[in-house]
Amino acid sequence: MPPEIIAGRYHVERPIGRGGMGTVWLCRDEVLGRQVAVKQVGLMPGESAPDLARALREARSSAALHHPHVVSVFDAVEADRHIWLVMEYVPGSTLSELIDREGRLDPARVASIGAQVADGLAAAHERGTIHRDVKPGNVLIDGDVAKISDFGIARTDGDAQLTQSGLLTGTPLYFSPQLARGESPTPADDVWALGATLYAAVEGAAPAEDRGNAIATLTAIAETRPAPPAHAGFLADAIGRMLDPDPVSRWSMADAAHALARLHEQHRAPGTLETAAPSPEPTPEPAPSPEPTATTATTAAAPPPGPERHRSRWPLAVGLVLLLLVAGIAAAVALRPDDPSGTPAAGRSPSAARSPSGTPSTATATATVTTTATPSAEESPPAAEPAAGGPEQAVETYYGLLPDDTEGAWRMLGPTARDSSGGYDDYAAFWDGIDSVEVGPTSLDGDIVTVELTYDGADSETRRLRMEQRGSGWIIAEDLRTG
Numbered sequence: 047m048p049p050e051i052i053a054g055r056y057h058v059e060r061p062i063g064r065g066g067m068g069t070v071w072l073c074r075d076e077v078l079g080r081q082v083a084v085k086q087v088g089l090m091p092g093e094s095a096p097d098l099a100r101a102l103r104e105a106r107s108s109a110a111l112h113h114p115h116v117v118s119v120f121d122a123v124e125a126d127r128h129i130w131l132v133m134e135y136v137p138g139s140t141l142s143e144l145i146d147r148e149g150r151l152d153p154a155r156v157a158s159i160g161a162q163v164a165d166g167l168a169a170a171h172e173r174g175t176i177h178r179d180v181k182p183g184n185v186l187i188d189g190d191v192a193k194i195s196d197f198g199i200a201r202t203d204g205d206a207q208l209t210q211s212g213l214l215t216g217t218p219l220y221f222s223p224q225l226a227r228g229e230s231p232t233p234a235d236d237v238w239a240l241g242a243t244l245y246a247a248v249e250g251a252a253p254a255e256d257r258g259n260a261i262a263t264l265t266a267i268a269e270t271r272p273a274p275p276a277h278a279g280f281l282a283d284a285i286g287r288m289l290d291p292d293p294v295s296r297w298s299m300a301d302a303a304h305a306l307a308r309l310h311e312q313h314r315a316p317g318t319l320e321t322a323a324p325s326p327e328p329t330p331e332p333a334p335s336p337e338p339t340a341t342t343a344t345t346a347a348a349p350p351p352g353p354e355r356h357r358s359r360w361p362l363a364v365g366l367v368l369l370l371l372v373a374g375i376a377a378a379v380a381l382r383p384d385d386p387s388g389t390p391a392a393g394r395s396p397s398a399a400r401s402p403s404g405t406p407s408t409a410t411a412t413a414t415v416t417t418t419a420t421p422s423a424e425e426s427p428p429a430a431e432p433a434a435g436g437p438e439q440a441v442e443t444y445y446g447l448l449p450d451d452t453e454g455a456w457r458m459l460g461p462t463a464r465d466s467s468g469g470y471d472d473y474a475a476f477w478d479g480i481d482s483v484e485v486g487p488t489s490l491d492g493d494i495v496t497v498e499l500t501y502d503g504a505d506s507e508t509r510r511l512r513m514e515q516r517g518s519g520w521i522i523a524e525d526l527r528t529g
């Protein structure tokens with residue numbers, strides 16, 4: 047039993063749950079007059095006393111994160127010979143309780159939960175924190191809001207202690223094959239675990255087989271690929287990307303957050319205000335697709351590495367396409383949101399619409415509609431491939447491929463960068479109009495590379511590219527436009 051008041055401040059009202067490390071109590075913070083969830087931190091295997099350092103680590107790794115989809119940790123206190131973690135109270139259920147209660151959940155609802163949790167985890171990854179215990183029991187659901195909790199075994203870059211301990215601290219069912227094989231945790235393991243969590247939500251059971259003991263379960267995870275989900279509908283492809291056995295080509299958490307948010311938008315339940323946006327057609331059961339993400343139908347920005355003079359042509363081209371659509375030429379097809387499998391450039395200004403002078407002609411715009419109606423996956427090379435070396439070197443490699451090897455360069459772009467390019471066809475057409483690109487000085491600030499470029503020996507500009515690490519290399523995650 048806990049004391050009635052913890053640390054002279056938190057008045058205990060009732061227990062709200064019990065986890066592997068101890069009980070969680072609903073308390074009233076007498077100082078701030080609000081309800082909080084207070085977790086008594088228990089012992090880790092091999093410990094003889096509660097580990098204040100670990101509790102503080104959890105508090106630190108969460109407290110530094112102020113995010114609407116991460117459960118806030120307010121305090122870690124030592125009182126009555128126990129450690130107590132004081133957290134934001136989230137009324138409602140955990141995702142695992144929801145699955146136990148309701149069985150398989152609707153993919154549209156799971157997309158919403160997944161997008162929110164991925165957003166919170168992406169923010170954690172951005173500041174170097176890996177959660178390491180993503181699972182349905184750590185996703186708290188309050189109405190339409192989902193939050194990731196329990197950064198109890200989270201690790202911030204530079205905090206070597208946890209990895210060196212070799213302790214099995216996560217939940218084996220949601221372990222990635224790499225973790226199951228004993229490799230050091232990386233953000234990619236959280237992506238796998240979230241994919242497995244979403245899989246469990248749509249299927250009603252985790253992708254891994256629970257073999258009754260941790261070692262047998264881990265062996266199964268390391269040696270077998272999960273069966274494709276049977277009830278995931280439009281989410282099947284995204285879940286497949288997150289459960290990619292290769293951590294290098296697996297989506298990053300930012301990729302997942304981006305794609306899930308878009309899928310959620312496209313498949314939002316009817317009857318809500320937001321469905322005023324063009325509603326998607328029924329989505330066929332997706333087959334594995336060649337690239338990790340789709341593009342949005344509404345984005346019509348220039349290809350990431352393009353000069354301003356070319357970018358300014360877009361409104362014109364888009365306007366013309368819209369005009370043709372209004373005239374009734376293939377309107378339905380062209381306005382359809384993109385296939386989440388990531389086939390390039392639906393509903394966009396076409397490559398053919400951009401003449402060397404930048405003025406689209408009616409004939410070329412008509413060709414657009416044709417292109418749009420028949421997007422070809424083969425034209426779009428498959429997964430985002432990192433370039434070796436540091437971020438600046440990767441940028442140099444990227445522009446070194448251009449303008450000739452657009453397929454190779456496209457492969458280095460992450461989903462956000464691909465989206466803002468308007469799809470592969472547009473991207474390739476853009477570079478088709480460039481004879482040479484010269485890379486000037488580059489500079490690095492965090493993960494942003496600023497690079498000076500000269501096109502065709504004359505037209506110069508500065509671009510800022512957000513880079514993202516994949517394995518030992520880097521991809522171009524986002525074009526931040528000219529600085």
Ligand SMILES: Nc1ncnc2c1ncn2[C@@H]1O[C@H](COP(=O)(O)OP(=O)(O)OP(=O)(O)O)[C@@H](O)[C@H]1O
Pocket residue numbers: 062063064065066067068069070083085117133134135136137139140179183184186195196198
């Ligand atoms: N911030 C919170 N607000 C509301 N309820 C919570 C909160 N945190 C935890 N709970 C409840 O307490 C239960 C136990 O949480 P806890 O984080 O200790 O356990 P766990 O994650 O299931 O297990 P483990 O510690 O082994 O990972 C949860 O399942 C949930 O029902």
